[in-house]
Amino acid sequence: MPQFVEFVINHWILWTAFFVLLGLLLGGEIQRRRYGIPQVGPTQAIQILNREGALLLDVREDKELAESGRIPHARHIPLSQLSERLAELKAGKDKPVVAYCRSGSRSNKAATQLRKAGYEQVYNLAGGILAWENANLPLNKK
Template sequence: MDFARIIEFSGNHPILILAFVGTLGLLVASELSRRLSGMKSVGPVEAIQLSNREDAVFLDIRDEGEYHAGHIPDAIHIPLKQLAERTEELKKHKERPVIAYCRSGSRSTQVGRILKKQGVENVYNLGGGIMAWQNANLPVSKK
């Protein structure tokens, strides 16, 4: 495909080109955010392995309503809006891996920077969030 045909296609299909550029931009922004957070992403199976092998702590950063609708059993609940003020609650777990999660895994990418400033180094993001956890048929508590 030569350059002239690409220009012609772009002129004939501006909405497709805008959708492509927008999608590409969102992917790049998401990847940059993940890399800047300093967090590794783990799936549900890896999260369970971390929990079993290294006694990882699950950190639910969703709001109250989301948390009460269903959360990972024994997860610590600190809404993202309150995390900077409540990091002291996690200090006793700073030697253990912390696996942060939200609904889909996007909000929880912000947790790495906040916790690393407080000396919590071993922070992971549950990729896909609670939705991935539930899709893997893993237990959810409503207590």
């Protein structure tokens, strides 16, 4: 046991980084479970869009949008502006919303915000636009 304590003391930066990363990972998972945001893959997202007429919400920043394009017919509202621009969604709170970002982390936060605002059917595109690209699905690169 004294060797372990000595190791921790000698490598405190490593241990601090470990616990910070662990907290970030667990925090995101706790948030997902607390608000029950379903994670959907690209194929499931397409089914929700086609069958239920869902709104597709891109929450990336403007710079990211210019760099990699966006999914056709997606509504773009950056996460940093979402709370002020919720009225722009023009979707009934009972209409499904599929949120996405680059990798799925920020869109999970957006989905949580939407759920708190009263939207009942909110989904997060797991893996974000990267998963969409990896599935060879179309993007508008304008």
